[in-house]
Amino acid sequence: MSATIHRDRLMDDISDVPVLAVNNLAVSYRNGNDVQRVVYDVSLRVKPGEVVAIVGESGSGKTTTAQAIIGLLAENGKLDAGVIRLNGTDIAAWSQRQLDTVRGCKISLIPQDPTGSLNPVKTIGEQVAEILQIHRYGSREAIDTRVIELLTRVGLSQPELRASQYPHELSGGMRQRVLIAIAVALRPALIIADEPTSALDVTVQRRILDLIDELRNEYGTAVLLVTHDLGVASDRANHVVVMKAGRIQEQGPTQQILTSPKSEYTRQLLADAPSLRKAKYHSRSRSRPEVDGDDVIVVDNLLQDFPLGGRRRESFRAVDGISFRVRRGSTHAIVGESGSGKTTTARSIVGFQKPTAGRILVDGTDITTLRGETLRQFRRRIQLVYQNPFGSLDPLQTVFHIIEEPLLNFDPLPREERARRVQHILDRVGLPQAVLTRKPHALSGGQRQRVAIARALILNPQVLVLDEAVSALDVTVQAQILGLLDELQRALGLTYLFISHDLAVVRQISDTVSVLHNGRQVDGGTVEEVFSRPVSSYTRELIDAIPGQLSPVHV
Amino acid sequence: MSRYLIKRIGQAIVVLWAAFTVSFVLLQALPGDAILIKFLNPELGLGPEQIADIRASYAADVSVPVQYFHTVANFLTGNFGYSIQAGVPVGDVLVANLPPTIWLAALGFMLAVVVAVGISALSVLTPFIWVRSLFRSLPSLFISTPVFWLGILLIQIFSFQLKLIPVINPGPWQALVLPVLTLAVPISAPLAQVLMRNIDHVLTEPFVAVARAKGASRRWVLWRHVAKNAVLPTLTIAGILFGELLAGAVVTEAVFGLNGIGGLTQRAVTNQDIAVLQAIVVFSAAAFVIINLVVDLLYPVFDPRLRSKGEVVA
Numbered sequence: 127m128s129a130t131i132h133r134d135r136l137m138d139d140i141s142d143v144p145v146l147a148v149n150n151l152a153v154s155y156r157n158g159n160d161v162q163r164v165v166y167d168v169s170l171r172v173k174p175g176e177v178v179a180i181v182g183e184s185g186s187g188k189t190t191t192a193q194a195i196i197g198l199l200a201e202n203g204k205l206d207a208g209v210i211r212l213n214g215t216d217i218a219a220w221s222q223r224q225l226d227t228v229r230g231c232k233i234s235l236i237p238q239d240p241t242g243s244l245n246p247v248k249t250i251g252e253q254v255a256e257i258l259q260i261h262r263y264g265s266r267e268a269i270d271t272r273v274i275e276l277l278t279r280v281g282l283s284q285p286e287l288r289a290s291q292y293p294h295e296l297s298g299g300m301r302q303r304v305l306i307a308i309a310v311a312l313r314p315a316l317i318i319a320d321e322p323t324s325a326l327d328v329t330v331q332r333r334i335l336d337l338i339d340e341l342r343n344e345y346g347t348a349v350l351l352v353t354h355d356l357g358v359a360s361d362r363a364n365h366v367v368v369m370k371a372g373r374i375q376e377q378g379p380t381q382q383i384l385t386s387p388k389s390e391y392t393r394q395l396l397a398d399a400p401s402l403r404k405a406k407y408h409s410r411s412r413s414r415p416e417v418d419g420d421d422v423i424v425v426d427n428l429l430q431d432f433p434l435g436g437r438r439r440e441s442f443r444a445v446d447g448i449s450f451r452v453r454r455g456s457t458h459a460i461v462g463e464s465g466s467g468k469t470t471t472a473r474s475i476v477g478f479q480k481p482t483a484g485r486i487l488v489d490g491t492d493i494t495t496l497r498g499e500t501l502r503q504f505r506r507r508i509q510l511v512y513q514n515p516f517g518s519l520d521p522l523q524t525v526f527h528i529i530e531e532p533l534l535n536f537d538p539l540p541r542e543e544r545a546r547r548v549q550h551i552l553d554r555v556g557l558p559q560a561v562l563t564r565k566p567h568a569l570s571g572g573q574r575q576r577v578a579i580a581r582a583l584i585l586n587p588q589v590l591v592l593d594e595a596v597s598a599l600d601v602t603v604q605a606q607i608l609g610l611l612d613e614l615q616r617a618l619g620l621t622y623l624f625i626s627h628d629l630a631v632v633r634q635i636s637d638t639v640s641v642l643h644n645g646r647q648v649d650g651g652t653v654e655e656v657f658s659r660p661v662s663s664y665t666r667e668l669i670d671a672i673p674g675q676l677s678p679v680h681v
Numbered sequence: 682m683s684r685y686l687i688k689r690i691g692q693a694i695v696v697l698w699a700a701f702t703v704s705f706v707l708l709q710a711l712p713g714d715a716i717l718i719k720f721l722n723p724e725l726g727l728g729p730e731q732i733a734d735i736r737a738s739y740a741a742d743v744s745v746p747v748q749y750f751h752t753v754a755n756f757l758t759g760n761f762g763y764s765i766q767a768g769v770p771v772g773d774v775l776v777a778n779l780p781p782t783i784w785l786a787a788l789g790f791m792l793a794v795v796v797a798v799g800i801s802a803l804s805v806l807t808p809f810i811w812v813r814s815l816f817r818s819l820p821s822l823f824i825s826t827p828v829f830w831l832g833i834l835l836i837q838i839f840s841f842q843l844k845l846i847p848v849i850n851p852g853p854w855q856a857l858v859l860p861v862l863t864l865a866v867p868i869s870a871p872l873a874q875v876l877m878r879n880i881d882h883v884l885t886e887p888f889v890a891v892a893r894a895k896g897a898s899r900r901w902v903l904w905r906h907v908a909k910n911a912v913l914p915t916l917t918i919a920g921i922l923f924g925e926l927l928a929g930a931v932v933t934e935a936v937f938g939l940n941g942i943g944g945l946t947q948r949a950v951t952n953q954d955i956a957v958l959q960a961i962v963v964f965s966a967a968a969f970v971i972i973n974l975v976v977d978l979l980y981p982v983f984d985p986r987l988r989s990k991g992e993v994v995a
Contacts, residue, residue: 198893222899230896237894242887246986247909256905257895292985308895 144171151208179363183600187372197225231312238321240301244293251289276307299330327463332671356399357674398605400630423452428484446645457622459632462642509582513594515574519566526562572603700966762956782941789864797872823870832863832936879911920976
């Protein structure tokens with residue numbers, strides 16, 4: 127009797143052994159003699175078949191933690207302390223040669239960037255077969271059969287054709303499917319998914335996450351999901367680990383983290399995550415009197431063709447008959463996935479390219495007729511803020527010169543007046559005067575984007591075109607920039623044209639919206655109308671794909 | 682593809698014409714000429730009228746523009762004129778001097794590639810950091826070594842000290858060993874530098890991490906993923922280095938007393954044998970242009986991304 131009880135308990139113990147148990151992990155990077163600790167005292171466990179999400183902003187140490195677990199730290203990275211148990215065996219002190227025996231078959235990786243993560247000069251088939259060859263899966267024929275099986279399983283059409291193609295011949299979503307096929311090829315106990323969908327469009331993101339879920343259920347594989355997106359984590363994970371500055375802030379079952387967060391930081395993250403929250407700034411549009419009534423931007427049946435080259439003068443229609451109006455002092459969003467024509471539309475409105483047909487009125491001026499000096503003078507009234515705050519600032523200029531430069535291009539102003547304006551606008555965007563002498567590399571991503579906004583505002587434009595202006599920022603910084611934009615709009619009466627792929631953000635800050643799909647406008651109107659009663663099935667699909675909706679709670 | 686080829690060949694022809702014209706003008710601008718150098722020798726006892734006759738026989742008495750068009754027309758029909766110094770057609774002189782230089786250049790280049798690949802591979806694969814940095818510093822040393830000094834040093838060591846290679850009447854292969862080595866060292870340096878840089882770069886690519894995550898060893902990754910990607914950009918450098926190779930051959934052949942295009946160039950310059958120089962310039966330019974054209978055409982063979990454009994399946 128007692129023997130059976132004992133055996134039962136033993137069985138329980140065995141099934142309870144976590145796939146992964148990390149205890150007191152510490153990692154540092156060495157640059158010359160400078161040693162910097164980036165992960166402190168991280169402990170977490172992943173049970174069989176479970177999804178554990180590590181959530182944090184850039185620099186939180188979440189990716190370093192994941193790299194340390196799979197033994198792929200950068201060359202200057204060092205595991206200072208800690209135990210990493212994979213199925214009960216401590217692999218923390220293992221040599222690379224030993225790790226090679228478990229990587230790929232016991233523990234595998236789904237990387238972030240599907241474009242760079244496949245070797246451009248090898249076929250898809252070769253790259254899927256490789257993991258089978260390394261772990262001696264079987265004969266050539268057995269491997270070839272298995273490759274086709276896997277490609278079929280991850281939902282690729284024409285798997286034989288795909289196997290013979292090169293990565294550049296596949297779309298981003300298809301490449302990520304190939305990488306998933308590689309990760310599940312040997313049915314590992316644990317998959318580390320490092321921001322697996324961050325580079326993908328929202329509808330593709332949803333399909334890929336569904337696929338990972340499906341395969342996890344089928345194979346009983348556990349997943350350690352590294353993500354910056356609390357919405358994704360709340361939809362997909364059983365357990366959430368929140369990291370900041372290399373330390374775990376708190377961890378627990380997903381529901382508990384979402385409904386009763388203990389740490390201040392988690393509360394902040396939840397408040398800032400656009401996908402977990404409905405309109406915040408948006409409500410003000412109703413409170414604002416709709417008196418003005420005049421339209422600052424009128425786009426009428428815009429057509430934009432690009433020649434494809436070749437002998438037959440073929441062309442590609444990037445924008446196909448788009449029309450919308452933007453009220454003075456309001457925010458209009460143009461939403462779409464990559465290739466929808468949203469950036470092309472923005473470029474036409476700013477006057478960077480001549481539309482093939484159609485009319486664009488900005489403040490009553492038909493800009494399609496402008497050229498030369500009048501076009502240049504027109505640019506004073508409409509300014510652009512770009513997506514990438516790293517690439518859009520000249521690394522050799524100081525912040526002062528970056529912000530001052532637009533002033534030099536128009537009416538000459540005395541030096542003191544220019545300095546006064548720069549200082550004034552810097553205050554407006556909430557930056558300290560001390561940054562004026564710094565160069566962009568000494569600023570954080572959020573500060574850089576503030577500089578870019580200051581540069582756009584120094585000419586007192588009426589319209590600001592924001593091309594994915596917050597997409598590259600962490601949620602907390604993103605929330606701050608959105609807050610700043612809202613404040614500036616109220617104070618200066620600015621009109622925003624907000625280009626974005628992120629519906630959650632759009633819902634928050636826009637008054638009206640146009641949804642673009644393959645160059646056509648499939649939906650349009652006020653945010654409320656479009657989000658609650660979308661006309662097109664595409665818009666509905668986009669809205670459904672916003673992460674954070676499967677979770678039990680909305681904050 | 683064929684359009685691209687026609688365009689590239691058209692460009693090559695323009696480059697050749699420009700090389701021909703520039704060298705023609707420069708050679709004409711030189712003071713003195715080969716006829717004076719050869720026939721004004723007092724021992725020959727030729728009078729001014731006789732020299733004028735000789736000039737006429739070489740068609741050197743007509744105006745420069747006319748000479749230019751004559752020479753262009755002759756080059757187009759494969760007639761490179763007469764070497765004044767040797768008194769034979771330039772074509773014959775080239776044919777006689779070409780094979781040694783081709784051997785020297787080809788072997789030198791191959792050795793350079795072997796050395797560059799060796800250095801790069803060792804600089805990545807050796808387990809000890811200090812050995813790696815030793816290999817990493819080799820190209821800087823190689824690139825700053827003067828060819829003539831290296832040649833003399835090698836003769837000193839291998840021929841006079843170790844007596845491995847006879848100085849006088851070495852066999853045809855023995856004669857090539859030291860010149861090839863001399864030529865290969867400075868060519869290998871930039872190749873190795875570019876290759877090492879590319880390897881470093883490719884090693885940071887996400888697909889390398891993915892391959893490691895599959896369980897591939899460092900060596901496996903290096904040969905099966907990094908090598909091909911790192912070699913691709915090196916091809917262009919290899920094509921450009923061909924010019925270096927020709928320049929190096931001139932000095933090397935002079936140091937080792939070989940009869941090749943290098944030696945020929947040196948003698949032609951000394952004697953202002955303009956017809957020969959003109960032919961050498963055009964010949965070198967042609968070789969340079971052809972090799973770089975071949976390199977460009979090879980790219981699509983190695984890199985599938987350059988093969989088909991606009992066929993991305995959504």
